[in-house]
Amino acid sequence: MKKAILAGLIGGVIGAVISALVGYLVPVPPDSLANAAGNAMSGLFSGFFGGFMALTVERLKARRAN
Numbered sequence: 488m489k490k491a492i493l494a495g496l497i498g499g500v501i502g503a504v505i506s507a508l509v510g511y512l513v514p515v516p517p518d519s520l521a522n523a524a525g526n527a528m529s530g531l532f533s534g535f536f537g538g539f540m541a542l543t544v545e546r547l548k549a550r551r552a553n
Contacts, residue, residue: 491542495535502534503527 510526511519 491539491546494542495537495539498534498538499531500534502530504530506530 504527506526506529507523510523
């Protein structure tokens with residue numbers, strides 16, 4: 488479980504940084520800071536969820552194989 492949480496956090500931080508940079512460099516709303524913050528939060532959530540689910544599924548497969 489610790490590996491799943493760590494992988495999720497790393498993926499979330501990477502997703503947040505990339506989303507914030509894209510949101511800052513390509514501003515759509517009038518307020519670039521709000522757009523970057525929104526993209527960073529969505530990147531953090533999606534990266535964490537993706538990493539957590541991938542490792543959780545991998546652990547379930549490993550348990551079924553044994």
